[in-house]
Amino acid sequence: MTHPQSKNLEVFRSTKQLFPQLKPASTQTSALLLAAGLSLTSFVPVHAVGTVSKTVPVNQKPQLISQGGKTVEITLVSYAVTKAAYDRIIPKFVAKWKREKGQNVVIKQSYGGSGSQTRAVLDGLEADVVALALALDTKKIEKAGLIQPGWEKKAPNNSIVTHSVVALETRQGNPKKIQNWSDLAKPGVKVITANPKTSGGARWNFLALWGAIAKNGGTEDQALKYVTQVFGNVPVLPKDARESSDVFYNKGQGDVLLNYENEIILAAQQGKGSPSYVVPQVNISIDAPVAVVDKNVNKHGTRQVSEAFVQFLFTPESQREFTKVGFRPVNSTVAKEVQNKFPKISKLYNVQSLGGWDAIQKKFFDDGGIFDRIQSSRR
CATH class of the missing domain: 3.40.190.10 (Periplasmic binding protein-like II)
Known part of the structure:
Protein backbone atom coordinates (compact mmCIF):
# COMPACT_ATOMS: atom_id res chain seq x y z
CA MET A 1 0.00 0.00 0.00
CA THR A 162 -22.17 38.36 -11.75
CA HIS A 163 -25.13 38.57 -9.38
CA SER A 164 -27.04 35.78 -7.71
CA VAL A 165 -29.21 35.20 -4.63
CA VAL A 166 -29.64 32.39 -2.14
CA ALA A 167 -32.25 29.79 -3.11
CA LEU A 168 -33.72 26.71 -1.45
CA GLU A 169 -34.10 23.38 -3.23
CA THR A 170 -36.18 20.66 -1.64
CA ARG A 171 -36.70 17.01 -2.33
CA GLN A 172 -39.23 16.05 -4.99
CA GLY A 173 -42.71 16.96 -3.86
CA ASN A 174 -41.29 19.06 -1.00
CA PRO A 175 -42.31 16.55 1.70
CA LYS A 176 -41.19 18.87 4.53
CA LYS A 177 -43.29 21.75 3.11
CA ILE A 178 -40.38 24.20 3.07
CA GLN A 179 -41.48 27.57 1.72
CA ASN A 180 -39.38 30.21 3.44
CA TRP A 181 -36.50 30.95 5.82
CA SER A 182 -38.52 30.20 8.94
CA ASP A 183 -39.05 26.59 7.85
CA LEU A 184 -35.31 25.88 8.05
CA ALA A 185 -35.35 26.17 11.84
CA LYS A 186 -38.12 23.61 12.35
CA PRO A 187 -37.24 20.38 14.20
CA GLY A 188 -36.51 17.46 11.92
CA VAL A 189 -35.55 19.56 8.87
CA LYS A 190 -32.04 18.68 7.66
CA VAL A 191 -30.33 21.66 5.99
CA ILE A 192 -27.34 21.29 3.66
CA THR A 193 -24.97 24.25 3.39
CA ALA A 194 -21.21 24.57 3.01
CA ASN A 195 -18.68 25.67 5.64
CA PRO A 196 -18.31 29.48 5.90
CA LYS A 197 -14.70 29.01 6.96
CA THR A 198 -13.73 27.60 3.55
CA SER A 199 -16.54 28.60 1.19
CA GLY A 200 -17.48 32.04 -0.06
CA GLY A 201 -20.87 30.67 -1.02
CA ALA A 202 -21.45 29.50 2.54
CA ARG A 203 -20.71 32.99 3.83
CA TRP A 204 -23.40 34.32 1.54
CA ASN A 205 -25.74 31.61 2.88
CA PHE A 206 -24.94 32.58 6.45
CA LEU A 207 -25.54 36.28 5.76
CA ALA A 208 -28.82 35.45 4.03
CA LEU A 209 -29.95 33.54 7.12
CA TRP A 210 -28.89 36.39 9.38
CA GLY A 211 -30.53 39.00 7.17
CA ALA A 212 -33.77 37.01 7.03
CA ILE A 213 -34.28 38.26 10.58
CA ALA A 214 -32.00 41.27 11.06
CA LYS A 215 -32.94 42.91 7.72
CA ASN A 216 -36.62 42.09 8.07
CA GLY A 217 -37.56 43.90 11.27
CA GLY A 218 -35.92 41.57 13.79
CA THR A 219 -33.19 42.23 16.36
CA GLU A 220 -29.66 40.83 16.32
CA ASP A 221 -30.50 38.65 19.33
CA GLN A 222 -33.40 37.18 17.37
CA ALA A 223 -31.13 36.68 14.34
CA LEU A 224 -28.55 34.87 16.48
CA LYS A 225 -31.20 32.58 17.95
CA TYR A 226 -32.61 31.77 14.51
CA VAL A 227 -29.25 31.10 12.82
CA THR A 228 -28.19 28.90 15.76
CA GLN A 229 -31.38 26.87 15.32
CA VAL A 230 -30.75 26.46 11.59
CA PHE A 231 -27.15 25.29 12.07
CA GLY A 232 -28.47 22.86 14.66
CA ASN A 233 -30.25 21.27 11.67
CA VAL A 234 -27.06 21.09 9.55
CA PRO A 235 -25.70 17.50 9.61
CA VAL A 236 -22.47 18.13 7.65
CA LEU A 237 -20.45 21.14 6.46
CA PRO A 238 -18.99 20.50 2.97
CA LYS A 239 -15.99 22.61 2.00
CA ASP A 240 -17.61 24.49 -0.91
CA ALA A 241 -20.86 25.09 -2.76
CA ARG A 242 -20.16 22.46 -5.41
CA GLU A 243 -19.47 19.81 -2.76
CA SER A 244 -22.64 20.73 -0.88
CA SER A 245 -24.57 20.15 -4.11
CA ASP A 246 -22.91 16.75 -4.41
CA VAL A 247 -23.90 15.89 -0.84
CA PHE A 248 -27.52 16.80 -1.57
CA TYR A 249 -28.00 15.50 -5.10
CA ASN A 250 -25.65 12.54 -5.35
CA LYS A 251 -25.38 11.35 -1.75
CA GLY A 252 -29.02 12.00 -0.92
CA GLN A 253 -28.41 13.81 2.36
CA GLY A 254 -30.67 16.55 3.68
CA ASP A 255 -34.18 17.83 3.11
CA VAL A 256 -33.23 21.22 1.70
CA LEU A 257 -30.15 22.60 -0.04
CA LEU A 258 -29.12 26.17 0.73
CA ASN A 259 -27.16 27.34 -2.25
CA TYR A 260 -26.57 29.83 -5.02
CA GLU A 261 -29.63 30.23 -7.23
CA ASN A 262 -27.34 29.73 -10.22
CA GLU A 263 -26.03 26.42 -8.86
CA ILE A 264 -29.55 25.09 -8.42
CA ILE A 265 -30.50 26.18 -11.95
CA LEU A 266 -27.39 24.46 -13.34
CA ALA A 267 -28.12 21.28 -11.41
CA ALA A 268 -31.63 21.22 -12.88
CA GLN A 269 -30.17 21.63 -16.37
CA GLN A 270 -27.89 18.66 -15.72
CA GLY A 271 -30.78 16.52 -14.50
CA LYS A 272 -29.63 16.49 -10.87
CA GLY A 273 -32.49 18.50 -9.43
CA SER A 274 -36.01 19.69 -10.01
CA PRO A 275 -36.65 22.87 -12.02
CA SER A 276 -38.75 24.20 -9.11
CA TYR A 277 -37.03 25.92 -6.20
CA VAL A 278 -37.87 28.57 -3.65
CA VAL A 279 -36.28 32.03 -3.74
CA PRO A 280 -37.11 33.75 -0.43
CA GLN A 281 -38.39 37.26 -0.96
CA VAL A 282 -36.02 38.68 1.65
CA ASN A 283 -32.60 37.96 0.17
CA ILE A 284 -29.01 39.10 -0.21
CA SER A 285 -27.44 40.20 -3.48
CA ILE A 286 -24.52 37.83 -4.10
CA ASP A 287 -21.96 40.01 -5.87
CA VAL A 338 -33.76 37.72 -19.33
CA GLN A 339 -35.85 39.79 -16.94
CA ASN A 340 -38.61 37.15 -16.89
CA LYS A 341 -36.24 34.25 -16.26
CA PHE A 342 -35.55 35.02 -12.60
CA PRO A 343 -38.00 35.49 -9.70
CA LYS A 344 -38.23 39.06 -8.50
CA ILE A 345 -37.01 39.85 -4.96
CA SER A 346 -39.17 42.16 -2.82
CA LYS A 347 -36.46 43.05 -0.26
CA LEU A 348 -32.91 42.75 -1.59
CA TYR A 349 -30.04 43.96 0.59
CA ASN A 350 -26.28 43.88 0.07
CA VAL A 351 -23.00 43.57 1.94
CA GLN A 352 -22.69 47.31 2.41
CA SER A 353 -25.97 47.38 4.35
CA LEU A 354 -24.40 44.88 6.78
CA GLY A 355 -21.34 47.05 7.34
CA GLY A 356 -19.03 45.92 4.52
CA TRP A 357 -16.80 42.87 4.28
CA ASP A 358 -14.16 43.91 6.80
CA ALA A 359 -16.77 44.38 9.52
CA ILE A 360 -18.64 41.24 8.46
CA GLN A 361 -15.51 39.10 8.55
CA LYS A 362 -14.54 40.31 12.02
CA LYS A 363 -18.04 39.94 13.42
CA PHE A 364 -19.09 36.63 11.92
CA PHE A 365 -16.22 34.59 10.48
CA ASP A 366 -12.95 35.42 12.25
CA ASP A 367 -11.76 32.94 14.87
CA GLY A 368 -13.97 33.42 17.89
CA GLY A 369 -16.65 35.21 15.84
CA ILE A 370 -20.37 34.51 15.77
CA PHE A 371 -20.08 31.44 13.53
CA ASP A 372 -17.49 29.83 15.82
CA ARG A 373 -19.66 30.56 18.85
CA ILE A 374 -22.66 28.99 17.14
CA GLN A 375 -20.63 25.87 16.36
CA SER A 376 -19.31 25.68 19.92
CA SER A 377 -22.85 25.90 21.31
CA ARG A 378 -23.79 22.81 19.27
CA ARG A 379 -21.13 20.58 20.84
Whole structure:
Protein backbone atom coordinates (compact mmCIF):
# COMPACT_ATOMS: atom_id res chain seq x y z
CA MET A 1 0.00 0.00 0.00
CA THR A 2 1.36 3.43 -0.93
CA HIS A 3 2.10 5.64 2.06
CA PRO A 4 -0.21 8.74 2.09
CA GLN A 5 2.73 11.13 2.36
CA SER A 6 4.35 9.60 -0.70
CA LYS A 7 1.11 9.90 -2.60
CA ASN A 8 0.74 13.57 -1.55
CA LEU A 9 4.29 14.32 -2.65
CA GLU A 10 3.62 12.72 -6.01
CA VAL A 11 0.49 14.87 -6.45
CA PHE A 12 2.42 18.03 -5.58
CA ARG A 13 5.18 17.16 -8.03
CA SER A 14 2.62 16.59 -10.76
CA THR A 15 1.00 19.92 -9.89
CA LYS A 16 4.43 21.53 -10.17
CA GLN A 17 4.62 20.35 -13.77
CA LEU A 18 1.49 22.34 -14.51
CA PHE A 19 2.45 25.32 -12.34
CA PRO A 20 6.26 25.53 -12.34
CA GLN A 21 6.17 28.94 -10.67
CA LEU A 22 5.35 27.33 -7.30
CA LYS A 23 8.45 27.23 -5.12
CA PRO A 24 9.72 23.65 -4.91
CA ALA A 25 10.99 24.06 -1.36
CA SER A 26 7.69 25.37 0.03
CA THR A 27 6.14 22.66 2.14
CA GLN A 28 3.53 25.23 3.13
CA THR A 29 2.49 25.52 -0.51
CA SER A 30 2.17 21.79 -1.02
CA ALA A 31 0.29 21.28 2.22
CA LEU A 32 -2.13 24.06 1.45
CA LEU A 33 -2.81 22.91 -2.08
CA LEU A 34 -3.55 19.42 -0.84
CA ALA A 35 -5.64 20.66 2.07
CA ALA A 36 -7.64 22.87 -0.28
CA GLY A 37 -8.43 19.91 -2.48
CA LEU A 38 -6.38 21.24 -5.38
CA SER A 39 -5.38 17.89 -6.78
CA LEU A 40 -4.53 17.28 -10.40
CA THR A 41 -8.21 17.16 -11.26
CA SER A 42 -8.65 20.67 -9.87
CA PHE A 43 -6.38 22.12 -12.54
CA VAL A 44 -8.08 22.17 -15.93
CA PRO A 45 -5.72 23.52 -18.58
CA VAL A 46 -7.45 24.70 -21.73
CA HIS A 47 -5.23 25.04 -24.74
CA ALA A 48 -6.99 26.74 -27.62
CA VAL A 49 -5.73 27.49 -31.09
CA GLY A 50 -8.09 29.62 -33.11
CA THR A 51 -11.56 28.46 -32.16
CA VAL A 52 -10.48 25.01 -31.01
CA SER A 53 -10.31 24.17 -27.29
CA LYS A 54 -8.80 21.04 -25.83
CA THR A 55 -7.64 19.71 -22.48
CA VAL A 56 -3.93 19.22 -22.02
CA PRO A 57 -3.13 15.80 -20.46
CA VAL A 58 -1.75 16.23 -16.94
CA ASN A 59 1.20 13.95 -17.67
CA GLN A 60 2.25 15.98 -20.69
CA LYS A 61 5.36 18.04 -19.98
CA PRO A 62 4.46 21.69 -20.70
CA GLN A 63 6.60 23.58 -23.15
CA LEU A 64 8.15 26.92 -22.30
CA ILE A 65 5.94 29.61 -23.73
CA SER A 66 7.11 33.02 -24.90
CA GLN A 67 4.52 35.53 -23.72
CA GLY A 68 5.47 37.85 -26.55
CA GLY A 69 5.38 35.21 -29.27
CA LYS A 70 2.72 33.17 -31.02
CA THR A 71 1.32 31.78 -27.77
CA VAL A 72 0.46 33.43 -24.47
CA GLU A 73 -0.42 31.60 -21.26
CA ILE A 74 -2.46 32.84 -18.30
CA THR A 75 -3.96 31.21 -15.20
CA LEU A 76 -7.53 31.80 -14.01
CA VAL A 77 -8.30 30.95 -10.38
CA SER A 78 -11.99 30.90 -9.51
CA TYR A 79 -14.53 29.43 -7.11
CA ALA A 80 -16.14 26.08 -7.73
CA VAL A 81 -19.54 26.92 -9.18
CA THR A 82 -18.25 29.16 -11.98
CA LYS A 83 -16.64 26.34 -13.95
CA ALA A 84 -19.68 25.64 -16.13
CA ALA A 85 -19.77 29.28 -17.25
CA TYR A 86 -16.05 29.56 -17.95
CA ASP A 87 -16.14 26.33 -19.94
CA ARG A 88 -18.37 28.26 -22.37
CA ILE A 89 -16.73 31.67 -22.16
CA ILE A 90 -13.05 30.80 -22.48
CA PRO A 91 -13.24 29.30 -26.01
CA LYS A 92 -15.07 32.45 -27.16
CA PHE A 93 -12.35 34.70 -25.77
CA VAL A 94 -9.60 32.51 -27.23
CA ALA A 95 -11.20 32.69 -30.67
CA LYS A 96 -11.62 36.47 -30.40
CA TRP A 97 -8.00 37.00 -29.34
CA LYS A 98 -6.72 34.77 -32.14
CA ARG A 99 -8.88 36.58 -34.67
CA GLU A 100 -7.88 40.07 -33.54
CA LYS A 101 -4.29 39.58 -32.33
CA GLY A 102 -3.18 36.52 -34.30
CA GLN A 103 -2.00 34.92 -31.06
CA ASN A 104 -2.95 31.62 -29.43
CA VAL A 105 -4.01 31.64 -25.77
CA VAL A 106 -3.52 28.90 -23.19
CA ILE A 107 -5.74 29.42 -20.13
CA LYS A 108 -5.09 27.20 -17.15
CA GLN A 109 -7.93 27.06 -14.66
CA SER A 110 -8.24 26.14 -11.00
CA TYR A 111 -11.56 25.79 -9.17
CA GLY A 112 -12.38 25.24 -5.51
CA GLY A 113 -13.83 26.91 -2.45
CA SER A 114 -13.25 30.66 -2.63
CA GLY A 115 -11.46 30.80 0.71
CA SER A 116 -9.25 27.85 -0.19
CA GLN A 117 -8.45 29.37 -3.58
CA THR A 118 -7.51 32.64 -1.94
CA ARG A 119 -5.10 30.92 0.42
CA ALA A 120 -3.56 29.02 -2.48
CA VAL A 121 -2.90 32.27 -4.37
CA LEU A 122 -1.39 33.84 -1.26
CA ASP A 123 0.82 30.79 -0.82
CA GLY A 124 2.22 30.82 -4.35
CA LEU A 125 -0.35 29.78 -6.97
CA GLU A 126 0.50 32.48 -9.53
CA ALA A 127 -2.93 33.45 -10.83
CA ASP A 128 -3.09 36.10 -13.53
CA VAL A 129 -6.83 36.58 -12.99
CA VAL A 130 -8.89 35.82 -9.87
CA ALA A 131 -12.68 35.52 -10.00
CA LEU A 132 -13.68 34.78 -6.42
CA ALA A 133 -16.98 34.48 -4.62
CA LEU A 134 -16.68 37.66 -2.59
CA ALA A 135 -14.72 40.89 -2.56
CA LEU A 136 -13.31 40.05 0.87
CA ASP A 137 -11.18 37.29 -0.67
CA THR A 138 -9.94 39.61 -3.41
CA LYS A 139 -9.12 42.20 -0.74
CA LYS A 140 -6.95 39.65 1.07
CA ILE A 141 -4.88 39.23 -2.09
CA GLU A 142 -4.69 43.04 -2.40
CA LYS A 143 -3.48 43.37 1.21
CA ALA A 144 -0.75 40.84 0.46
CA GLY A 145 0.58 43.20 -2.21
CA LEU A 146 -0.37 41.06 -5.22
CA ILE A 147 -3.21 43.31 -6.46
CA GLN A 148 -2.89 47.07 -6.57
CA PRO A 149 -5.48 49.15 -4.64
CA GLY A 150 -8.27 50.53 -6.79
CA TRP A 151 -8.79 47.29 -8.75
CA GLU A 152 -12.56 47.72 -8.38
CA LYS A 153 -12.47 50.70 -10.76
CA LYS A 154 -10.47 48.93 -13.48
CA ALA A 155 -13.43 46.94 -14.83
CA PRO A 156 -17.10 47.76 -15.43
CA ASN A 157 -19.68 47.61 -12.63
CA ASN A 158 -17.02 48.08 -9.93
CA SER A 159 -15.57 44.75 -11.10
CA ILE A 160 -18.66 42.80 -10.00
CA VAL A 161 -19.08 40.33 -12.85
CA THR A 162 -22.17 38.36 -11.75
CA HIS A 163 -25.13 38.57 -9.38
CA SER A 164 -27.04 35.78 -7.71
CA VAL A 165 -29.21 35.20 -4.63
CA VAL A 166 -29.64 32.39 -2.14
CA ALA A 167 -32.25 29.79 -3.11
CA LEU A 168 -33.72 26.71 -1.45
CA GLU A 169 -34.10 23.38 -3.23
CA THR A 170 -36.18 20.66 -1.64
CA ARG A 171 -36.70 17.01 -2.33
CA GLN A 172 -39.23 16.05 -4.99
CA GLY A 173 -42.71 16.96 -3.86
CA ASN A 174 -41.29 19.06 -1.00
CA PRO A 175 -42.31 16.55 1.70
CA LYS A 176 -41.19 18.87 4.53
CA LYS A 177 -43.29 21.75 3.11
CA ILE A 178 -40.38 24.20 3.07
CA GLN A 179 -41.48 27.57 1.72
CA ASN A 180 -39.38 30.21 3.44
CA TRP A 181 -36.50 30.95 5.82
CA SER A 182 -38.52 30.20 8.94
CA ASP A 183 -39.05 26.59 7.85
CA LEU A 184 -35.31 25.88 8.05
CA ALA A 185 -35.35 26.17 11.84
CA LYS A 186 -38.12 23.61 12.35
CA PRO A 187 -37.24 20.38 14.20
CA GLY A 188 -36.51 17.46 11.92
CA VAL A 189 -35.55 19.56 8.87
CA LYS A 190 -32.04 18.68 7.66
CA VAL A 191 -30.33 21.66 5.99
CA ILE A 192 -27.34 21.29 3.66
CA THR A 193 -24.97 24.25 3.39
CA ALA A 194 -21.21 24.57 3.01
CA ASN A 195 -18.68 25.67 5.64
CA PRO A 196 -18.31 29.48 5.90
CA LYS A 197 -14.70 29.01 6.96
CA THR A 198 -13.73 27.60 3.55
CA SER A 199 -16.54 28.60 1.19
CA GLY A 200 -17.48 32.04 -0.06
CA GLY A 201 -20.87 30.67 -1.02
CA ALA A 202 -21.45 29.50 2.54
CA ARG A 203 -20.71 32.99 3.83
CA TRP A 204 -23.40 34.32 1.54
CA ASN A 205 -25.74 31.61 2.88
CA PHE A 206 -24.94 32.58 6.45
CA LEU A 207 -25.54 36.28 5.76
CA ALA A 208 -28.82 35.45 4.03
CA LEU A 209 -29.95 33.54 7.12
CA TRP A 210 -28.89 36.39 9.38
CA GLY A 211 -30.53 39.00 7.17
CA ALA A 212 -33.77 37.01 7.03
CA ILE A 213 -34.28 38.26 10.58
CA ALA A 214 -32.00 41.27 11.06
CA LYS A 215 -32.94 42.91 7.72
CA ASN A 216 -36.62 42.09 8.07
CA GLY A 217 -37.56 43.90 11.27
CA GLY A 218 -35.92 41.57 13.79
CA THR A 219 -33.19 42.23 16.36
CA GLU A 220 -29.66 40.83 16.32
CA ASP A 221 -30.50 38.65 19.33
CA GLN A 222 -33.40 37.18 17.37
CA ALA A 223 -31.13 36.68 14.34
CA LEU A 224 -28.55 34.87 16.48
CA LYS A 225 -31.20 32.58 17.95
CA TYR A 226 -32.61 31.77 14.51
CA VAL A 227 -29.25 31.10 12.82
CA THR A 228 -28.19 28.90 15.76
CA GLN A 229 -31.38 26.87 15.32
CA VAL A 230 -30.75 26.46 11.59
CA PHE A 231 -27.15 25.29 12.07
CA GLY A 232 -28.47 22.86 14.66
CA ASN A 233 -30.25 21.27 11.67
CA VAL A 234 -27.06 21.09 9.55
CA PRO A 235 -25.70 17.50 9.61
CA VAL A 236 -22.47 18.13 7.65
CA LEU A 237 -20.45 21.14 6.46
CA PRO A 238 -18.99 20.50 2.97
CA LYS A 239 -15.99 22.61 2.00
CA ASP A 240 -17.61 24.49 -0.91
CA ALA A 241 -20.86 25.09 -2.76
CA ARG A 242 -20.16 22.46 -5.41
CA GLU A 243 -19.47 19.81 -2.76
CA SER A 244 -22.64 20.73 -0.88
CA SER A 245 -24.57 20.15 -4.11
CA ASP A 246 -22.91 16.75 -4.41
CA VAL A 247 -23.90 15.89 -0.84
CA PHE A 248 -27.52 16.80 -1.57
CA TYR A 249 -28.00 15.50 -5.10
CA ASN A 250 -25.65 12.54 -5.35
CA LYS A 251 -25.38 11.35 -1.75
CA GLY A 252 -29.02 12.00 -0.92
CA GLN A 253 -28.41 13.81 2.36
CA GLY A 254 -30.67 16.55 3.68
CA ASP A 255 -34.18 17.83 3.11
CA VAL A 256 -33.23 21.22 1.70
CA LEU A 257 -30.15 22.60 -0.04
CA LEU A 258 -29.12 26.17 0.73
CA ASN A 259 -27.16 27.34 -2.25
CA TYR A 260 -26.57 29.83 -5.02
CA GLU A 261 -29.63 30.23 -7.23
CA ASN A 262 -27.34 29.73 -10.22
CA GLU A 263 -26.03 26.42 -8.86
CA ILE A 264 -29.55 25.09 -8.42
CA ILE A 265 -30.50 26.18 -11.95
CA LEU A 266 -27.39 24.46 -13.34
CA ALA A 267 -28.12 21.28 -11.41
CA ALA A 268 -31.63 21.22 -12.88
CA GLN A 269 -30.17 21.63 -16.37
CA GLN A 270 -27.89 18.66 -15.72
CA GLY A 271 -30.78 16.52 -14.50
CA LYS A 272 -29.63 16.49 -10.87
CA GLY A 273 -32.49 18.50 -9.43
CA SER A 274 -36.01 19.69 -10.01
CA PRO A 275 -36.65 22.87 -12.02
CA SER A 276 -38.75 24.20 -9.11
CA TYR A 277 -37.03 25.92 -6.20
CA VAL A 278 -37.87 28.57 -3.65
CA VAL A 279 -36.28 32.03 -3.74
CA PRO A 280 -37.11 33.75 -0.43
CA GLN A 281 -38.39 37.26 -0.96
CA VAL A 282 -36.02 38.68 1.65
CA ASN A 283 -32.60 37.96 0.17
CA ILE A 284 -29.01 39.10 -0.21
CA SER A 285 -27.44 40.20 -3.48
CA ILE A 286 -24.52 37.83 -4.10
CA ASP A 287 -21.96 40.01 -5.87
CA ALA A 288 -18.88 38.23 -7.26
CA PRO A 289 -15.82 40.27 -8.38
CA VAL A 290 -13.03 39.64 -10.87
CA ALA A 291 -9.55 41.17 -10.84
CA VAL A 292 -6.17 41.04 -12.53
CA VAL A 293 -3.35 39.99 -10.17
CA ASP A 294 -0.93 42.83 -10.88
CA LYS A 295 2.25 41.37 -9.42
CA ASN A 296 1.84 38.12 -11.33
CA VAL A 297 0.90 39.61 -14.71
CA ASN A 298 3.88 41.96 -14.45
CA LYS A 299 6.11 38.99 -13.74
CA HIS A 300 4.61 36.86 -16.52
CA GLY A 301 4.30 39.63 -19.10
CA THR A 302 0.58 38.87 -19.46
CA ARG A 303 -1.11 42.13 -18.50
CA GLN A 304 -2.57 42.88 -21.93
CA VAL A 305 -4.27 39.55 -22.42
CA SER A 306 -5.33 39.26 -18.77
CA GLU A 307 -6.97 42.69 -18.77
CA ALA A 308 -8.64 41.91 -22.11
CA PHE A 309 -10.02 38.68 -20.67
CA VAL A 310 -11.47 40.51 -17.68
CA GLN A 311 -13.09 43.12 -19.93
CA PHE A 312 -14.50 40.35 -22.13
CA LEU A 313 -16.38 38.91 -19.13
CA PHE A 314 -18.60 42.00 -19.07
CA THR A 315 -19.60 41.88 -22.73
CA PRO A 316 -23.13 40.77 -23.69
CA GLU A 317 -21.57 37.66 -25.26
CA SER A 318 -20.04 36.51 -21.96
CA GLN A 319 -22.91 37.73 -19.81
CA ARG A 320 -25.33 35.61 -21.83
CA GLU A 321 -23.17 32.57 -21.08
CA PHE A 322 -23.20 33.37 -17.36
CA THR A 323 -26.97 33.67 -17.58
CA LYS A 324 -27.35 30.31 -19.33
CA VAL A 325 -25.89 28.55 -16.30
CA GLY A 326 -28.02 30.49 -13.84
CA PHE A 327 -26.17 33.70 -12.91
CA ARG A 328 -28.06 36.97 -12.93
CA PRO A 329 -26.32 39.28 -15.44
CA VAL A 330 -24.75 42.63 -14.60
CA ASN A 331 -24.90 43.85 -18.21
CA SER A 332 -28.05 45.98 -18.64
CA THR A 333 -28.74 44.75 -22.18
CA VAL A 334 -28.67 41.11 -21.14
CA ALA A 335 -30.62 41.86 -17.95
CA LYS A 336 -33.50 43.17 -20.06
CA GLU A 337 -33.35 40.10 -22.28
CA VAL A 338 -33.76 37.72 -19.33
CA GLN A 339 -35.85 39.79 -16.94
CA ASN A 340 -38.61 37.15 -16.89
CA LYS A 341 -36.24 34.25 -16.26
CA PHE A 342 -35.55 35.02 -12.60
CA PRO A 343 -38.00 35.49 -9.70
CA LYS A 344 -38.23 39.06 -8.50
CA ILE A 345 -37.01 39.85 -4.96
CA SER A 346 -39.17 42.16 -2.82
CA LYS A 347 -36.46 43.05 -0.26
CA LEU A 348 -32.91 42.75 -1.59
CA TYR A 349 -30.04 43.96 0.59
CA ASN A 350 -26.28 43.88 0.07
CA VAL A 351 -23.00 43.57 1.94
CA GLN A 352 -22.69 47.31 2.41
CA SER A 353 -25.97 47.38 4.35
CA LEU A 354 -24.40 44.88 6.78
CA GLY A 355 -21.34 47.05 7.34
CA GLY A 356 -19.03 45.92 4.52
CA TRP A 357 -16.80 42.87 4.28
CA ASP A 358 -14.16 43.91 6.80
CA ALA A 359 -16.77 44.38 9.52
CA ILE A 360 -18.64 41.24 8.46
CA GLN A 361 -15.51 39.10 8.55
CA LYS A 362 -14.54 40.31 12.02
CA LYS A 363 -18.04 39.94 13.42
CA PHE A 364 -19.09 36.63 11.92
CA PHE A 365 -16.22 34.59 10.48
CA ASP A 366 -12.95 35.42 12.25
CA ASP A 367 -11.76 32.94 14.87
CA GLY A 368 -13.97 33.42 17.89
CA GLY A 369 -16.65 35.21 15.84
CA ILE A 370 -20.37 34.51 15.77
CA PHE A 371 -20.08 31.44 13.53
CA ASP A 372 -17.49 29.83 15.82
CA ARG A 373 -19.66 30.56 18.85
CA ILE A 374 -22.66 28.99 17.14
CA GLN A 375 -20.63 25.87 16.36
CA SER A 376 -19.31 25.68 19.92
CA SER A 377 -22.85 25.90 21.31
CA ARG A 378 -23.79 22.81 19.27
CA ARG A 379 -21.13 20.58 20.84
